[in-house]
Amino acid sequence: MNKIKIPKIPLLARVIIAIIFGIICGLFFPAALARVFITFNALFSNFLGFIIPVLILGLIAPGISDLGKSAGKMLLATIALAYGLTLFSGFFTYFTATLTFKPILAGAGNFMAAAGPSAVNLNPYFTVEMPPVMQVMSALILGFIIGIGTAVAGGDALKTVMRDLKEVVNFIIVKAIIPLLPFYIYGIFMEMTLAGQVAAVLGVFIKIIAVIFVITVIILLIQFGIAGAVAGRNPLKLLKNMLPAYATALGTQSSAATIPVTLAQTLKNDISPDVADFVVPLCATIHLSGSTIKIVACSMAIMYVSGMPVNLAIYGGFIMMLGITMVAAPGVPGGAIMAAIGILQTMLGFDEKAIGLMIALYIAMDSFGTACNVTGDGAVAVIIDKFYKSATGAGAESAARAV
Numbered sequence: 001m002n003k004i005k006i007p008k009i010p011l012l013a014r015v016i017i018a019i020i021f022g023i024i025c026g027l028f029f030p031a032a033l034a035r036v037f038i039t040f041n042a043l044f045s046n047f048l049g050f051i052i053p054v055l056i057l058g059l060i061a062p063g064i065s066d067l068g069k070s071a072g073k074m075l076l077a078t079i080a081l082a083y084g085l086t087l088f089s090g091f092f093t094y095f096t097a098t099l100t101f102k103p104i105l106a107g108a109g110n111f112m113a114a115a116g117p118s119a120v121n122l123n124p125y126f127t128v129e130m131p132p133v134m135q136v137m138s139a140l141i142l143g144f145i146i147g148i149g150t151a152v153a154g155g156d157a158l159k160t161v162m163r164d165l166k167e168v169v170n171f172i173i174v175k176a177i178i179p180l181l182p183f184y185i186y187g188i189f190m191e192m193t194l195a196g197q198v199a200a201v202l203g204v205f206i207k208i209i210a211v212i213f214v215i216t217v218i219i220l221l222i223q224f225g226i227a228g229a230v231a232g233r234n235p236l237k238l239l240k241n242m243l244p245a246y247a248t249a250l251g252t253q254s255s256a257a258t259i260p261v262t263l264a265q266t267l268k269n270d271i272s273p274d275v276a277d278f279v280v281p282l283c284a285t286i287h288l289s290g291s292t293i294k295i296v297a298c299s300m301a302i303m304y305v306s307g308m309p310v311n312l313a314i315y316g317g318f319i320m321m322l323g324i325t326m327v328a329a330p331g332v333p334g335g336a337i338m339a340a341i342g343i344l345q346t347m348l349g350f351d352e353k354a355i356g357l358m359i360a361l362y363i364a365m366d367s368f369g370t371a372c373n374v375t376g377d378g379a380v381a382v383i384i385d386k387f388y389k390s391a392t393g394a395g396a397e398s399a400a401r402a403v
Contacts (some may be wrong), residue, residue: 015363018186025186026193031122034194039124041187044180045352050130051172052342053139058169059339060143060325062162065150077387078279081380082287083323089219089289090319093296094312096215101304104207122194139342140325173338181359188356205361208301212365215293216372220379223289227382241268242378249371255284262374266381275385283377288326290372291336295322298361299344302354318347336369337362 009017026034134142150159220239228235248261255262259281266276296319303310321343326336337359344350344358362369 014182015185015360018182019189019360022186022189023193026190029190034190035122035125037183037187037190038122039126041184041191041352041356042124042127044184045355046128046130048177048341048355050132051177052338052345053132053134055169055173055338056139056325056342057143057146058162058165060140061146061150062159062166065147065159065162074275074278074384075282078282078380078384079286081383082283085223085376085380086287086289086292086323087319088222090292090296090322091316092219092222093215093293094300094315094319097211097297097300098310100211101208101301104211105204105301105304122191135346140321144324173335177338181363184356185360188353188360192353204301204305205364208297208361209365212294212297213368215297216290216368219289219293220372220375223376223379224382227379230383231386233382238269238378238382239375241265242375245378246371246375249374250367255370255373255377258370258374259284262377266378269378269382271381271385276381279381279384280377283380284374287377287380288323288336288373289376290369291326292319292322293372294362294365294369295337295340295344295358298358298365299348299350301361302350302357303348306354308349314348318343321347 025037146158146162149155150162221235224235224239224242227233228238231238242262242265245258245262245265249255249258262284263276263280266280267273271279296315299318300310300315302308322340325343326339341355341358344355350358
């Protein structure tokens, strides 16, 4: 007898369902039942606080180590270009949000403090303290030291340990954190409904999602405009050839899972196969313009409506650190936001509720950000291909083989 195969519900759909049910249950649940989910949220939040330093170490160290030291100028040029485009996207988003968020969010007020006349504030039944083994910044620094050290000096045994740790981290994210996130978000929206805050939050969500989508489109036009100017080619035609990769990423929500399509479409832009084979998989882990746009815009929106200070002095360092922290974020939906939670807490001062809202808002836009990431990889490939043709005068294929 054949088993009935139940289709897997995408993460975005699960999050939307969690938000809807959280709001509905917040209107009708008795306090005793609501406290069960508030208790779960308290435990899950403590677990996140414990595991985040481990996640950062497990992602950063092997990610930097795997870049190696022997790929030569092509590696350095690709890393510099990908990081530069990621930074540009972050700062472009910051200045755009600075101009647009204040007027469109003017009526939102401080929704973290807002409460209706029937607001109910409940406490968990119990909590379990889970102190982290190290601070977030300690994990970042240790990850940089181990990653750079093993990339430069070798150390095969330590590399193996770090890769094994990355596998453990990926397992925790895929099998524990991501499946439980909808329940966590459900509890947050149920609690906000009880506190009379949910209407303001949903109003903010709709406005921010629209702004982020527009920013991702503008960034792609800029990236391919630069690529077209460098290569002397029609940028709109280059971008058109990458649209199947964009559409695929909307469905997979994963840069890694979209690599085959990204690679095929990059080749249609007359990029050398050797250059494409090198640049596309590498950029799937280091070029995160779309993810940076989402994190910067979402965090700024939450800070604005929470009454927290927002200025370039705060966000300049945050954006530069964000581009490094997300390197080799796992190729699963929501991987980048998991890697970024640590600096959201340490550099922007996000608390449990702000992190929960950040995750919900980020995942709501996850498809568009991932699509921006992989489509922009095609622009990086065009520029790198032109760079090596110009540097050698012997064509991109021989240049890539010589590296």
